[in-house]
Amino acid sequence: MDKEVEPFCRALPKVELHAHLNGSISVATMERLIARKPHLNIKHSMTAIHKGQRRTLDECFQVFKVIHQLVDSEEDLLMAAKAVIREFSEDGVRYLELRSTPRVETNTGLTKRKYVETVIEAIRQCKQEDVDIDVRFLVAVDRRNGPEVAMETVKLAEDYMLSSEGIVVGMDLSGDPMVGHGKDLLPALQKARNCGLKLALHMSEVPCQKEESELLLTLPPDRIGHGTFLHPEVGGSWSLVHKVREGNIPLELCLTSNIMGKTVESYEKHHFPYWYKLGHPCVLCTDDKGVFSTSLSQEYQLAASTFGLDQEALWILSQQAISCSFAPEAIKQQLEKRWAEHPLQLTYSQDSGAKRK
Numbered sequence: 067m068d069k070e071v072e073p074f075c076r077a078l079p080k081v082e083l084h085a086h087l088n089g090s091i092s093v094a095t096m097e098r099l100i101a102r103k104p105h106l107n108i109k110h111s112m113t114a115i116h117k118g119q120r121r122t123l124d125e126c127f128q129v130f131k132v133i134h135q136l137v138d139s140e141e142d143l144l145m146a147a148k149a150v151i152r153e154f155s156e157d158g159v160r161y162l163e164l165r166s167t168p169r170v171e172t173n174t175g176l177t178k179r180k181y182v183e184t185v186i187e188a189i190r191q192c193k194q195e196d197v198d199i200d201v202r203f204l205v206a207v208d209r210r211n212g213p214e215v216a217m218e219t220v221k222l223a224e225d226y227m228l229s230s231e232g233i234v235v236g237m238d239l240s241g242d243p244m245v246g247h248g249k250d251l252l253p254a255l256q257k258a259r260n261c262g263l264k265l266a267l268h269m270s271e272v273p274c275q276k277e278e279s280e281l282l283l284t285l286p287p288d289r290i291g292h293g294t295f296l297h298p299e300v301g302g303s304w305s306l307v308h309k310v311r312e313g314n315i316p317l318e319l320c321l322t323s324n325i326m327g328k329t330v331e332s333y334e335k336h337h338f339p340y341w342y343k344l345g346h347p348c349v350l351c352t353d354d355k356g357v358f359s360t361s362l363s364q365e366y367q368l369a370a371s372t373f374g375l376d377q378e379a380l381w382i383l384s385q386q387a388i389s390c391s392f393a394p395e396a397i398k399q400q401l402e403k404r405w406a407e408h409p410l411q412l413t414y415s416q417d418s419g420a421k422r423k
């Protein structure tokens with residue numbers, strides 16, 4: 067592999083649009099959390115999947131259950147969220163949309179409102195502490211909790227969208243794709259859309275979700291998470307591909323997550339090139355950088371080495387993610403300016419735009 071690609075990917079300004087808070091907790095933070103709760107007897111091997119290992123998606127969802135035991139109070143959540151934001155910034159991420167599912171923890175008195183407020187507080191504190199990153203929050207609906215909880219979560223997200231000064235911008239639909247059906251959640255998602263919340267929905271992460279994906283596309287979502295089984299070659303359909311292309315709905319693609327969670331056989335067989343070659347907006351993301359032992363710069367390196375992307379292609383990929391974000395227009399313009407100041411771009415502009423129009 068090109069030796070320069072690693073430092074290049076780290077220094078490249080990046081946009082992260084698909085990161086679950088509790089799946090993004092690093093080894094170092096996990097150690098602090100484990101030390102706070104020795105009685106749980108949790109070993110680090112229970113909270114992350116290491117390089118070269120693979121688990122089924124089902125086993126991945128067991129890992130989240132363990133992590134939730136470790137992050138069950140306001141203090142834990144504030145500490146974990148701040149650390150995750152700092153780590154993304156240290157990896158060169160300049161804009162982050164963090165998603166998380168509000169939870170009730172009766173033992174510690176954590177409520178769903180307190181949960182959302184704590185994540186917002188973590189984002190505010192990082193800003194005050196001048197961490198170099200703009201962070202927004204997507205409130206997540208866990209599909210296994212059914213339509214009533216989904217509706218409740220939409221109301222919560224709407225309240226905070228109106229009172230968080232732009233921090234809450236949208237909603238995510240996630241959770242075990244084998245549980246529940248999107249049709250039951252459609253009214254809640256429709257309501258979210260009608261009140262101005264953006265929608266980033268996990269879709270076709272596993273096979274056999276063709277019908278559900280057709281339904282969810284009627285909303286339509288503003289972005290799609292994974293979309294692994296949308297195209298006909300893997301059991302999806304032309305109709306799905308057509309609708310996604312027609313709506314120009316960006317895909318959030320998480321290479322390592324899909325390999326480690328065994329929904330994709332190998333990096334070479336990932337669906338990234340399918341959509342990339344069509345010129346469809348594709349955004350590289352981490353999904354759960356803690357659980358899958360990765361980072362966004364590592365995902366860019368993997369895309370470079372697997373699909374033969376050069377530095378210019380990587381820069382374009384990261385720059386195009388800006389327009390796929392749910393950031394306000396003024397922030398998008400600020401980000402565009404920052405990207406244009408990247409050394410690679412300055413070289414091109416000195417070349418009087420010979421390479422790029």
Ligand SMILES: CNc1ncnc2c1ncn2[C@@H]1O[C@H](COP(=O)(O)O)[C@@H](O)[C@H]1O
Binds near residue numbers: 130323353354
């Ligand atoms: C691997 N692929 C995936 N597919 C679907 N949902 C996933 C996921 N990875 C994470 N989550 C969702 O995010 C939660 C953990 O973060 P939060 O507690 O919300 O911060 C998980 O419980 C699951 O609902």
Ligand SMILES: [Zn+2]
Binds near residue numbers: 353
């Ligand atoms: Zn996800």
